[in-house]
Structures are given as structure tokens and as C-alpha cells.
Amino acid sequence: MQQFEYVHPQLFWLLLLLPLLVLWYLWKRKQQTAALKISSIKGFKTGKNWLANVRPLLFVLRLLALAAIIVAMARPRTVDESTKIKTTKGIDIVIAVDVSASMLARDLKPNRLEALKLVAARFIDNRPNDRIGLVEYAGESYTKTPLTSDKGIVLSALKTIEYNTIIEGGTAIGMGLATAVNRLKESTAKSKIIILMTDGENNSGFIDPKIASELAVEFGIKVYTIGLGSKGMALSPIGLKPDNTFQYGMQQVNIDEALLKEIATVTDGQYFRATSTTKLNEIYEEINKLEKTDIEELKYKSYDEKYRPLVLLALIFLGLEWLLRYTVFRSFV
Numbered sequence: 001m002q003q004f005e006y007v008h009p010q011l012f013w014l015l016l017l018l019p020l021l022v023l024w025y026l027w028k029r030k031q032q033t034a035a036l037k038i039s040s041i042k043g044f045k046t047g048k049n050w051l052a053n054v055r056p057l058l059f060v061l062r063l064l065a066l067a068a069i070i071v072a073m074a075r076p077r078t079v080d081e082s083t084k085i086k087t088t089k090g091i092d093i094v095i096a097v098d099v100s101a102s103m104l105a106r107d108l109k110p111n112r113l114e115a116l117k118l119v120a121a122r123f124i125d126n127r128p129n130d131r132i133g134l135v136e137y138a139g140e141s142y143t144k145t146p147l148t149s150d151k152g153i154v155l156s157a158l159k160t161i162e163y164n165t166i167i168e169g170g171t172a173i174g175m176g177l178a179t180a181v182n183r184l185k186e187s188t189a190k191s192k193i194i195i196l197m198t199d200g201e202n203n204s205g206f207i208d209p210k211i212a213s214e215l216a217v218e219f220g221i222k223v224y225t226i227g228l229g230s231k232g233m234a235l236s237p238i239g240l241k242p243d244n245t246f247q248y249g250m251q252q253v254n255i256d257e258a259l260l261k262e263i264a265t266v267t268d269g270q271y272f273r274a275t276s277t278t279k280l281n282e283i284y285e286e287i288n289k290l291e292k293t294d295i296e297e298l299k300y301k302s303y304d305e306k307y308r309p310l311v312l313l314a315l316i317f318l319g320l321e322w323l324l325r326y327t328v329f330r331s332f333v
């Protein structure tokens with residue numbers, strides 16, 4: 001952004017000398033004018049009387065030169081400032097999302113999965129300097145998006161996450177965690193974290209969650225676990241209708257909080273319980289505060305000095321004054 005400034009604005013006080021010089025000039029001119037009373041001045045008239053009338057132009061030119069010099073001494077200049085953000089210590093983050101059928105429960109609005117996607121998108125927007133990846137899991141798991149700094153790709157992939165019948169049913173927490181660890185194991189980032197979200201209990205998959213958490217410890221990965229769902233009963237999918245849409249009914253919310261707390265504790269992370277969309281948003285904000293990326297801000301300033309034209313203008317005024325004084329007005333000097 002370009003700005004205009006004066007390096008020495010206090011020098012503008014010198015401009016107060018100009019009206020004082022004008023007063024001094026008027027007083028001096030009056031003192032130099034002889035007072036002689038005569039009946040007629042016809043005999044004194046010549047063709048050069050007009051020069052006497054415009055002779056104060058010399059003083060005006062000198063005043064203009066002085067004003068230009070004072071403004072030049074104040075050093076006007078434009079400043080072009082640019083800022084470059086450099087990530088000195090980045091964080092690699094993998095978000096592991098449970099996409100089992102129970103994630104369509106409506107205790108979070110409009111349902112658990114959509115609420116999660118909305119809040120996760122805000123979190124991703126708030127991490128412009130980190131690499132982020134996505135993992136989906138239900139009865140099995142796979143990488144939705146590998147680690148990337150392109151937030152557009154991550155956000156687009158996040159929007160497409162939805163329940164489907166292609167992936168095996170169930171909740172394989174160990175599989176989801178292991179896949180996320182696999183994405184981070186070769187990372188050289190200062191900090192490596194996994195945000196693991198589920199609304200159920202580990203009931204499928206061939207990798208034990210405790211084994212997966214030990215792998216996370218081995219590779220220096222911190223795991224934040226989030227249990228999604230209200231406490232008690234929730235309006236959840238209980239079966240399919242003839243038109244292949246879900247039939248909903250009240251079901252008990254069962255989240256293996258002991259397992260999620262253990263995973264978080266072993267990996268030096270934290271466990272959170274999200275019983276509402278508002279609470280889920282608060283949890284992501286808390287994680288955002290806990291995991292800070294070191295940023296180096298470099299500011300560059302380039303200056304374009306503007307005093308040179310003013311100095312040149314002052315020289316022109318002085319040169320013109322000198323030329324007129326010793327040519328046109330020479331006989332009046």
C-alpha cells in the first residue's frame with residue numbers, strides 16, 4: 001500500500017517566516033520611497049514606469065524559491081509498504097471423520113455429519129499456513145485427501161463427504177486412526193496432529209485402537225478425540241424404508257468415551273464431548289488456540305523521494321529572479 005509522508009514535518013514552521021518577510025519588504029520599500037510634493041509629475045514620466053510597478057515580482061520569485069526549499073527540506077516522499085508472511089514452523093493436521101450411518105442422527109443440526117462438516121470448514125479456513133488432510137472411516141477407512149496446503153482442495157473434498165453404502169458399515173476407530181497416522185508418519189512438520197471424531201464404539205476393523213494410538217506415539221503424533229452426540233437418547237436412523245431412505249427413531253447414544261480419552265491421553269492430546277453444534281464449534285476453536293503455527297512477518301518498505309523537483313523549482317525561481325534583476329530591471333537595482 002502506497003502512502004505519502006514528510007520525514008521532517010516540523011520544518012513547515014519555517015513557512016511562518018514568509019509573511020514576516022513580506023511585512024519587512026513592505027516596510028523597507030516604504031522607507032526607501034522619497035516623499036516629495038510637486039504639482040505635476042509629467043516631466044518625470046518615461047516609458048519604463050511600468051517596470052517599477054512590477055519590480056516586486058523579483059521579491060515574489062525569491063519568496064517562492066524559499067517556500068520550495070523549505071518544503072524540500074521537509075523531505076516529502078511516498079512509501080510503498082508490502083508484507084510477506086512466512087511460516088517458520090508449520091503444523092500438519094489430519095481430520096479423521098466417522099461416516100457411519102449413525103452420523104446421520106439429528107441431535108446436532110441438521111445432523112451430526114453436516115454439523116461436523118460445517119464446523120470443520122471454519123477450522124480449515126482458520127489454518128491458512130498449515131497442511132491439512134482428510135480421512136474417512138466407518139467399518140473400513142481410506143484417505144479422502146492427502147496432506148496439502150491447498151485449502152480449496154481440502155474444502156471441496158470436505159463438502160463431498162457423506163454417508164454411503166460403498167464403504168463397509170460399522171465403526172472402525174482403530175482403522176481410521178491408523179490411516180491418519182500413515183498419512184503423517186513421514187511428515188517433517190514441527191507438530192503433527194490428528195483430530196479423530198466418532199459418535200460410537202469401536203465394533204469393526206482389524207486394527208485395535210490401542211495399537212493405532214501406540215503407532216501415533218512412535219511417530220510423535222498428537223491425537224485430539226471428539227465424541228459426537230448428545231447424552232441420552234437421539235433421533236437416529238433405525239432402518240431403511242422401501243424407497244431406500246432412512247426411517248428415524250429414538251435410540252440410546254453410546255460413545256466409548258473411555259477409549260477416546262485413553263487415545264488422547266496416551267498421545268498427549270485431549271478428549272472433547274460435542275453434545276451440540278455450538279459445543280462442537282467451541283471445541284474446534286479450543287484446538288485452534290492450542291495448536292499455534294509460528295509465523296514470521298516480514299515488512300518491506302521502498303521510498304520514493306519527492307524533494308528533488310522542489311529543489312529544481314527553487315533553482316528555476318532564483319535563476320529567473322537573477323536574470324530579471326540584471327537584465328530587465330537592471331536600471332532599478
